[in-house]
Amino acid sequence: MLNVAIIGATGYTGLELLRILAKHPEVEVSAVTSRKEAGKKVAEIFPFEGKFGELIFEEPAPEKIAQKAELVFLCVPHGAAAKAAKSFLEAGLKVIDLSADFRLKDQSIYETWYKTAHEAPELLPQAVYGLPEIYREEIKRAKLIANPGCYPTASTLPLIPLLKARLIQEESIIIDAKSGVSGAGRSAKLRLIFCEVNEDFCAYNVATHRHTPEIEQVLSEASRKNLKVNFTTHLVPMNRGILATIYAKAKENIDEKTLRSCLVDFYADEVFVKILPEGIFPNTAHVRGTNLCAIGLKFDQRTRRVILVSAIDNLVKGASGQAVQNMNLMAGFPEELALDTRPLFP
Structure with missing residues (x-):
């Protein structure tokens, strides 16, 4: 069983991860974080999340999260994600970043387009772009995934x-x-x-x-x-x-x-x-x-x-679903695990 944490779990991508991972047979969501909702149960904020309803939102402290999880999904804004990724990697966790902080290999291009300094440029060389159909083998070996936009x-x-x-x-x-x-x-x-x-x-x-x-x-x-x-x-x-x-x-x-x-x-x-x-x-x-x-x-x-x-x-192939696809590859699970959902129609 792979224990994972969702950092910034109250946004759309964090909630979508909860929805998808609720039916993943090999994954347990062991921690969810939210500075704004810290101390509250998931069920108090999102009552439809039955399986994870008793989880309590906590502060995103890397040392504490590292005691509960082996991999984190970063569902936080660009800028904040780079600093968080560095801390979680240093704590020994694998990281899948859903922000833009590690997608661009050139620091200067990132800083030009995002109008901010990069908080962890030394990590750019090790980040793997998480488009599984193209970079599958690199993703399997990665510790830091830049989930595509x-x-x-x-x-x-x-x-x-x-x-x-x-x-x-x-x-x-x-x-x-x-x-x-x-x-x-x-x-x-x-x-x-x-x-x-x-x-x-x-x-x-x-x-x-x-x-x-x-x-x-x-x-x-x-x-x-x-x-x-x-x-x-x-x-x-x-x-x-x-x-x-x-x-x-x-x-x-x-x-x-x-x-x-x-x-x-x-x-x-x-x-x-x-x-x-x-x-x-x-x-x-x-x-x-x-x-x-x-x-x-x-x-x-x-x-x-x-x-x-x-x-x-x-929110799925464009974000959280692709993140789970990347996680499956990193963990050696079947790539489609928890992702074989039929379309919602109408």
């Missing part, structure tokens, strides 16, 4: 096989992505209250979204070139889900059959990536509550442009 997960999984096979023009990539409101976290923000979001649809952080360098880093590794992409994000008035529509120019003499075969073959053995049949494209409703990434493809012969559409649940 939700937008990067939805954006990179469709593109990586085509870039590795050199089927698309690297400089032509445009990513148009939409997210549900839970992607912005659980803290109160005026622009995210019901009256501001309902019946509205807007672009935000145009050409400045912080996930841009993360996407470019992963795609650059796949293509072995220094890639730049156009990445535009939109807020949709729904609770959860991401839909990314991706455009790229095909190289000469490429047809749809070649493109589709590349995706199908690359992900043939992957449990959580589903390439949809010709003419079928994913809905966010079709992956809600699951760890799936569903991908549809169309090749526009007239414009020579490849059109990829991917859908994930931003």
Whole structure:
């Protein structure tokens, strides 16, 4: 039995971890932390969490947590996560960080995009980017996992096989992505209250979204070139889900059959990536509550442009589900354990 702790357990990702781990046969959640709710039982704040209802929120003291757990999930904001990760690693625990603090390998790029100094730059070389379908073997050996962002997960999984096979023009990539409101976290923000979001649809952080360098880093590794992409994000008035529509120019003499075969073959053995049949494209409703990434493809012969559409649940494959997938790999469990959930519909 693997004992784990959830640091920052009252946010959306922490609660999603509780939901998923409640049915994990090989894991016990031995500690949950929250500075604001310290001293209260989980059931006092979230009565739907039956299995873990008697757990008491506590302060995130690494020495104390190390006596109860072997691995921690960090569900805290960027900046705070780096300092916490350092303390937990020094206490002998493995760390899966759901923030952005260890996703970017270049300290200066992190500090430019996140407008803050990195609190543990010496740990960047040992952090493994936790996209299991691409970095599975490295994840198995890791002590520190940088869990990918939700937008990067939805954006990179469709593109990586085509870039590795050199089927698309690297400089032509445009990513148009939409997210549900839970992607912005659980803290109160005026622009995210019901009256501001309902019946509205807007672009935000145009050409400045912080996930841009993360996407470019992963795609650059796949293509072995220094890639730049156009990445535009939109807020949709729904609770959860991401839909990314991706455009790229095909190289000469490429047809749809070649493109589709590349995706199908690359992900043939992957449990959580589903390439949809010709003419079928994913809905966010079709992956809600699951760890799936569903991908549809169309090749526009007239414009020579490849059109990829991917859908994930931003709280599962885009965050907590992928974190559990990484934990399973690190612990030697079957990768799909506790993650074989069917979509919630409607």
